[in-house]
Amino acid sequence: MKKPEIKESLLAPGHKACAGCGEALAARIIMDAAGPNTIVTAATGCLEVFSTLYPQSAWKMPWIHSLFENSSAVAAGIEVALKAMGRENEAKVIAQGGDGATADIGIGCLSGMFERGHDVLYVCYDNEAYMNTGIQRSGLTPFEASTTTSPSGEISWGNKTDKKPMPEIAAAHKIPYVATATVGYVKDLEKKVKKALSIKGPKYLQVHCPCPLGWAHDPALTIKVAKTAVQTGLIPIFEMEQGKITSVRKIAKKQPVEEYLKLQARFRHLFKKPGGEAEIKRIQQIADNNIEKYGLM
Amino acid sequence: MKKLIEGSMAVAEAIKVCRPHVISAYPITPQTHVVENLSQFVADGELKSEFVNVESEFGAASVVLGSSATGARAFSCTTSQGLLLMLEVLYNIAGLRLPVVMVVANRAVSAPINIWCDHQDAVTVRDAGWIQLWAEDNQEAYDMCLQAYRIGETPEVSLPVMVNFDGFILTHAFEPVDVIEQKDADQFLPPYKPAQYLTTKNPLTFGLLVDPDYYAETRYRLQVAMEDSKKIIEDVADEFKSKFGRYSGGLVEKYRLDDADTAVISMGSVSGTIKEVVDSLRDEGKKIGLLRIRVLRPFPKEAIFAALKDVKNIIIMEKNISLGLEGMLATEIKACFYAKEKQPKVSGYIVGLGGRDIPQDSIRNTILKAEKELAQAEFVDLKHQLIGGVL
Numbered sequence: 001m002k003k004p005e006i007k008e009s010l011l012a013p014g015h016k017a018c019a020g021c022g023e024a025l026a027a028r029i030i031m032d033a034a035g036p037n038t039i040v041t042a043a044t045g046c047l048e049v050f051s052t053l054y055p056q057s058a059w060k061m062p063w064i065h066s067l068f069e070n071s072s073a074v075a076a077g078i079e080v081a082l083k084a085m086g087r088e089n090e091a092k093v094i095a096q097g098g099d100g101a102t103a104d105i106g107i108g109c110l111s112g113m114f115e116r117g118h119d120v121l122y123v124c125y126d127n128e129a130y131m132n133t134g135i136q137r138s139g140l141t142p143f144e145a146s147t148t149t150s151p152s153g154e155i156s157w158g159n160k161t162d163k164k165p166m167p168e169i170a171a172a173h174k175i176p177y178v179a180t181a182t183v184g185y186v187k188d189l190e191k192k193v194k195k196a197l198s199i200k201g202p203k204y205l206q207v208h209c210p211c212p213l214g215w216a217h218d219p220a221l222t223i224k225v226a227k228t229a230v231q232t233g234l235i236p237i238f239e240m241e242q243g244k245i246t247s248v249r250k251i252a253k254k255q256p257v258e259e260y261l262k263l264q265a266r267f268r269h270l271f272k273k274p275g276g277e278a279e280i281k282r283i284q285q286i287a288d289n290n291i292e293k294y295g296l297m
Numbered sequence: 298m299k300k301l302i303e304g305s306m307a308v309a310e311a312i313k314v315c316r317p318h319v320i321s322a323y324p325i326t327p328q329t330h331v332v333e334n335l336s337q338f339v340a341d342g343e344l345k346s347e348f349v350n351v352e353s354e355f356g357a358a359s360v361v362l363g364s365s366a367t368g369a370r371a372f373s374c375t376t377s378q379g380l381l382l383m384l385e386v387l388y389n390i391a392g393l394r395l396p397v398v399m400v401v402a403n404r405a406v407s408a409p410i411n412i413w414c415d416h417q418d419a420v421t422v423r424d425a426g427w428i429q430l431w432a433e434d435n436q437e438a439y440d441m442c443l444q445a446y447r448i449g450e451t452p453e454v455s456l457p458v459m460v461n462f463d464g465f466i467l468t469h470a471f472e473p474v475d476v477i478e479q480k481d482a483d484q485f486l487p488p489y490k491p492a493q494y495l496t497t498k499n500p501l502t503f504g505l506l507v508d509p510d511y512y513a514e515t516r517y518r519l520q521v522a523m524e525d526s527k528k529i530i531e532d533v534a535d536e537f538k539s540k541f542g543r544y545s546g547g548l549v550e551k552y553r554l555d556d557a558d559t560a561v562i563s564m565g566s567v568s569g570t571i572k573e574v575v576d577s578l579r580d581e582g583k584k585i586g587l588l589r590i591r592v593l594r595p596f597p598k599e600a601i602f603a604a605l606k607d608v609k610n611i612i613i614m615e616k617n618i619s620l621g622l623e624g625m626l627a628t629e630i631k632a633c634f635y636a637k638e639k640q641p642k643v644s645g646y647i648v649g650l651g652g653r654d655i656p657q658d659s660i661r662n663t664i665l666k667a668e669k670e671l672a673q674a675e676f677v678d679l680k681h682q683l684i685g686g687v688l
Contacts (some may be wrong), residue, residue, distance in 0.1 A: 039495050041363070047505050057502035062495040065365055065504035066389050070359035073351070077319065077363020077371070080347035084318035091497050109359060112352035115678055268311060 010036060015058040016050040020219025022046055022183045022209030022226060023125045027096070027101075029186050030123060030207075033193035036061055039078055039091045043071040043101035045130045047125065069106035071095045072113040075120045092197050093119065099126045099140035102206075103164045111210070114173035114202045120194045121203040124166065127211040135214040139164040142234070143286060144279055145266045147214075152269035157279050162286060165296045170204035178240040182208040184226030188237065188249065208235045216265030227258040233287035236294040251296045257284045299475050304435040304467040305330030307474040308374075308400050308460075310531055311442035313344045314482035315398075318369035321349040325379040326462040328402040331342045332374055337638040344370075354379035360387035365395035368494035370446065373397065377404035380418045384425065390457045391426025391519065393504060396449030396489070399427075401617075403565065404464040405651040407620065413652020414464040415616035416564060420593070420625050426519050428458040428526055431564045433550075435472045438462040438536065440545035443658055446531045450489050459559065461593075463566040463651065468641045477541060481482035481490075485540055523595040530592055548597035551604050553579060554586035559610040560684040561664065562630060564590045567648065567655050569612065572662045585664070590626065598633045602641055605633075611643045612667045614660065614677070618647050623674035644672040653678065 010031040012145075017024035031040070039062045042048045042137050048065045051058040053265055066074045072246070075095035076166035082088045097106055102124040111121060129147045130136040137150040143162040146152040150159035171178045177199045181189040189207060197205040212219040229235040230249065234257060237249035258280060270276040291297050302310070309329050312320075320339070324331040336345035339467065347364075351357045354375050361371035375383065380401055390397050400477060401419050405411040419429060430445060432438035438460060445458035477485075492503055527548060534546020552572055554560060561571050568589045578585045588604050590597070605611060615624040622628065627645030634640055644667045649655045659678050666672075 008402060036500070037497050039367070048504075052502055052505040054505040054507045054511050060500060060619075062497055062500045063502045064495060065361070065506075066359065066362055066393070067385055070355065070362075070386065073356045073359030074363035074366075075513055076349065076461070077321070077360035077365075078367045078673035080319050080349055080360070081367035081369035081371070084345075084347045084364075087496075088366075109356050112356050115352075116349065123450050 007032070007285070010060045011051065012058045012060060015078040016053060017046070018213050018219065020212040022211060022222050023127055024050065025183045025186075025222070026125055026189065026207045027042060027211050027218065029183075029189050030094070030193050031061065032192045034092060034094060037091050038238035039093050041065070041071045041075045041078065041093075041095045043106060044068040044132070045098040045101055047096060047098070049132055051297050068101055071097045072106060072120070072122055073109040075122070076113045076118045079118045079120055092121070097121055097122070097124055098131070099124060099128060100130045103139035103166050105120070111173065114170060114175050114204070117201055119200050119202070121193070121205060124204070124206040125209050127209045127214060128208050129211075129214050131214040132212050140166065141206045143283060144270065146269055147266070152273070157256035158269065167204065167206055167240065172245050173202070174243055175202040175204060176203060177203040178243060179204070180206045180208070180233060180235070180237050182226045182230055182237060183210070184208070184223055184230055185237070185249070190211050192239070214266070217263050221263060225263050228255060228263065231255045232257045232260045233291040234260060234283070236290045236296055238294050245294065248294050248296055251291065254291070255296060257287050298478070299473045301471055301473050303330060304438060304441045304462060304470050304472065305657070306334050307435045307439045308442060309334030309338065310476050311439040312372055312400075314477055314479050315372070315443060315446050315486055316344075316370065317346050317372040319347045319349065319361060319364035320373070321357040321371070322374050323351050323354045323357050323379060323417060325376055327404060328376045328379070330468060331400060331402065338651065352609065354382040355386060358383040358390065361397045362386060362390050362393065362395060365390070365397045366495050368489070368491050368496070368547070370489045370493055371397050372399070372605065374400045374402070375392050376402040377406055377418045380422060381406065382421055387422055387425040387427060392515070393454040395457060396446070397461065398440075398445045400440065400458070400460045400462065402464040402468045403461050411651040413466070414466050415650045415652065416461070417518070417617045419459060419461050420617040423594050423625070424458065426523070427594065428456050428523070428530070430458065430460050431591055431593060432460065432462040432467065433566055433568045433589060435462070435467055435470065436474050436523050436543070438467060439474050439547050440543060441636060443482060444533050444537055444546055446486055446489075448526060448530055451529050452492060454522055454529050456522055456526060461565070466566045475543070481540065485537065510628045527595050528599060548592045548600045549604060550589040550591055552587040554588060554604055557584050557586035557608055559583065559585040559612065559664070560572055560605055560608045561585070561587045562590065562611060562613045562626060564593065565589065565627070567616070570655060570657055571614065571660055574657050574664065578661070578664065596629055601630065602633045602637070605638070605641065606639065608641050610667065611641050613643065614648045614663065614666055615645070615646045616649045618674060627673070642671060644670065644675075646672055646675050646677050648677045
């Protein structure tokens with residue numbers, strides 16, 4: 001039997017990500033789609049921690065981590081430096097951050113990068129909480145997920161707010177390309193990275209990345225969890241060009257949100273506590289609103 | 298060539314001949330004229346730089362960090378609240394060993410908000426790993442900018458350098474400044490060629506996670522680079538003098554200290570006023586001189602001790618306070634004499650906070666008073682009617 005060919009990846013194996021880590025998978029696919037002529041920045045977070053514990057690094061491309069909130073500004077500095085030194089043809093620039101680095105602490109720097117029109121692709125790995133510090137809620141934590149700082153309790157159903165609409169916030173900056181993607185559909189992710197990098201100017205790509213540790217799901221189910229999120233309508237997958245939605249991933253067979261929620265212990269309280277059914281209905285409403293808003297069916 | 302120009306223009310002209318690839322800054326009084334002048338140079342094509350207008354000082358520091366890591370010469374300028382907002386990035390730039398140069402137009406810190414000069418801003422960030430140069434006048438600020446890049450970009454130093462000059466007192470003052478021709482500046486300051494930078498030709502990882510097995514060594518190497526930079530700072534000043542005829546460098550300035558038994562210590566523009574008081578006291582027969590701190594980090598403890606070892610009285614006049622203790626210089630100067638045989642009397646006075654004028658009479662009276670007391674964190678020219686009469 002012929003041995004399967006293992007492709008050499010730009011994010012090398014052997015790093016310290018958890019089994020089933022959606023972010024590690026997304027990063028590998030994105031980097032291989034981008035290719036070696038890329039300079040990469042990273043915010044503080046799981047990705048930086050699991051891939052660069054000195055004296056090892058999993059990165060086979062020029063890579064820099066500075067702080068939690070400035071991945072986009074550092075990338076902007078790289079982009080202008082390349083231009084100023086006549087090296088603009090040497091490399092594309094990708095900035096990376098988690099959901100907290102992107103939607104919370106780093107949103108100021110990110111807005112500045114968008115506004116100034118830097119030729120940078122910003123990737124937000126959205127695993128819906130501060131996983132590196134121990135599963136605290138972020139601006140992208142979904143409604144009624146239980147995290148360590150938005151726990152469910154006697155008088156609480158967990159996180160009180162729904163996900164901050166980061167793709168729309170990005171698009172409002174009139175940047176040429178905004179897209180959402182998921183590790184559930186890796187070909188789509190790959191295609192969007194290549195498309196984004198073919199467009200000049202600031203680009204925003206938000207990738208839904210299940211976190212077996214933080215979402216408390218079976219690490220073997222990462223892809224299933226990611227796909228189910230899309231098939232319920234909770235995570236709409238779309239592209240926006242020049243501020244307008246230009247493509248959406250249609251839901252093949254709509255699933256009720258329970259199918260997604262029950263895979264993850266962060267939503268367990270919704271099935272255990274009296275009154276949970278009404279709360280699940282509220283989450284179903286979020287999914288239905290998405291389906292209508294983005295035309296997912 | 299001498300030009301009668303504003304201090305902010307002097308600094309902008311100095312940075313122009315340093316040819317930074319990238320300038321990023323956020324406006325804040327009294328730094329604005331510096332970056333306005335630089336952006337005009339760029340707009341007129343006189344300076345070929347990428348000028349990046351950002352959303353905050355935090356963003357400015359992050360942009361120049363990214364540019365410097367890519368191998369570019371980078372510049373920023375700020376003051377006061379802006380410098381404090383940058384603090385997290387300041388440590389990061391130093392830790393990454395990036396020779397960014399930043400001019401700070403020194404200003405007081407809120408609250409209450411105050412836009413005028415003192416030294417609290419830069420003094421507060423002195424532990425961040427930046428070399429700190431402190432100018433007395435605009436010529437010195439001009440010269441320090443060129444020297445700053447030479448010092449920071451020296452491979453064994455590889456540290457960021459901050460050039461401090463007093464907000465309003467210098468930034469907005471017109472003085473004749475001898476400016477350097479581009480071709481002469483190019484000879485003194487060759488292009489920046491870092492050994493390592495972000496490039497696809499040699500893909501390296503910068504800013505890794507370092508655990509307890511390795512972290513202390515990175516800080517040790519920063520400390521060694523800081524200590525070693527003292528010699529580089531002096532060498533660069535010597536080379537500058539041989540090229541341009543001005544000794545505009547060194548770690549400390551000694552003014553009429555040779556036979557002095559009393560020494561005043563200061564930083565920045567107030568030193569000019571103190572020198573005049575020293576002159577008049579000398580005329581009256583007092584053996585007094587001034588030691589001006591030109592480099593706050595690395596702290597030139599050897600040079601300070603050597604200059605003051607025979608002095609009996611030290612009078613520190615400084616524009617900052619470490620609240621709950623005393624002025625920063627007072628503590629650090631005393632440390633220079635620890636475990637030495639002869640211990641001078643060291644009195645610490647806080648002057649000129651928030652831009653309060655420091656007239657010659659106040660300096661003179663403080664010096665005369667210091668002969669009779671041992672002062673710690675004594676505020677000069679306090680308005681007692683404003684503090685409830687307790688004092």
